[in-house]
Amino acid sequence: MGRHTTPDASQHLLLAHFDAGTAGRATHNSVITTNASRTLTTQSLEVSIARGKVQLSHSLAIATMTARVTKIPKPAEADPAPRFATAKAPAAKTIGQLQKISAGCRACDLWKNATQTVFGEGPSSAKVMFVGEQPGDQEDRAGHPFVGPAGKLFDRALEEAGIDRDEVYVTNVVKHFKWVGERGKRRIHKKPGSIEIQACRPWIEAEVRIVQPQVLVCLGATAAQALLGKTFRVNTQRGQLVDSELASYATATVHPSSILRAPDDAARQAQMEAFIKDLKKIAKLVHSSQGS
Numbered sequence: 142m143g144r145h146t147t148p149d150a151s152q153h154l155l156l157a158h159f160d161a162g163t164a165g166r167a168t169h170n171s172v173i174t175t176n177a178s179r180t181l182t183t184q185s186l187e188v189s190i191a192r193g194k195v196q197l198s199h200s201l202a203i204a205t206m207t208a209r210v211t212k213i214p215k216p217a218e219a220d221p222a223p224r225f226a227t228a229k230a231p232a233a234k235t236i237g238q239l240q241k242i243s244a245g246c247r248a249c250d251l252w253k254n255a256t257q258t259v260f261g262e263g264p265s266s267a268k269v270m271f272v273g274e275q276p277g278d279q280e281d282r283a284g285h286p287f288v289g290p291a292g293k294l295f296d297r298a299l300e301e302a303g304i305d306r307d308e309v310y311v312t313n314v315v316k317h318f319k320w321v322g323e324r325g326k327r328r329i330h331k332k333p334g335s336i337e338i339q340a341c342r343p344w345i346e347a348e349v350r351i352v353q354p355q356v357l358v359c360l361g362a363t364a365a366q367a368l369l370g371k372t373f374r375v376n377t378q379r380g381q382l383v384d385s386e387l388a389s390y391a392t393a394t395v396h397p398s399s400i401l402r403a404p405d406d407a408a409r410q411a412q413m414e415a416f417i418k419d420l421k422k423i424a425k426l427v428h429s430s431q432g433s
Contacts, residue, residue: 248340258316267352268430273311275314280318299420310352
């Protein structure tokens with residue numbers, strides 16, 4: 142067997158020195174590693190902060206540039222010029238002035254498909270004002286109210302009732318022709334809506350103000366409900382006098398176009414006679430007011 146050698150004191154000292162050195166180097170390396178990590182961490186933080194500052198500065202620069210480019214302007218001051226021709230209606234002194242101003246009316250979209258404005262006609266001293274719904278196909282082309290088939294029937298009824306057409310004022314609550322589609326060469330009428338009626342309101346108010354009729358007669362439901370109230374029913378209230386600020390006497394009857402739509406000749410004749418009867422009441426009312 143080999144001899145077991147026990148390390149002497151010098152060997153113990155050498156081993157201890159080796160162990161201590163190894164431990165020292167290990168500790169030193171650990172310190173270096175730790176310091177390096179801290180240094181790297183610090184450097185990373187500084188880089189991150191630096192990048193953040195650059196990004197923040199970049200973002201602020203972009204925001205500033207965007208703000209300059211997309212700066213919201215101050216609200217423009219209101220245009221002192223009237224937007225619609227209807228704004229000039231209250232200042233008009235004559236029917237002729239109203240007719241001229243209304244030629245450029247753009248208060249609603251009906252002008253886009255209409256040929257022209259069709260304003261009221263008749264003497265400013267007229268005792269009776271007849272108000273229909275709107276101009277029809279022929280009225281739109283001619284530029285005058287009640288000159289189409291319904292207008293011709295209206296003229297015959299006025300004559301039968303003893304009323305001179307040249308002595309009355311005739312107009313419509315809407316001054317442009319509203320139509321949809323065509324039937325042959327004739328454009329098909331479409332009832333105007335509340336927005337269009339309201340847009341034209343200044344015109345009829347100005348006409349009433351200038352003419353100052355003693356009797357206001359609405360022809361048809363559209364005119365009656367626009368001027369006498371939405372609850373007015375022509376079928377049940379035709380010929381009845383109602384209170385109105387527009388004239389001393391106000392009433393309504395059918396529109397002459399409704400007579401043309403009667404199903405047969407007998408019905409058309411009956412409706413025509415009823416229409417003439419309503420007009421005779423109006424003629425009598427005018428004569429009686431003049432006598433008093």
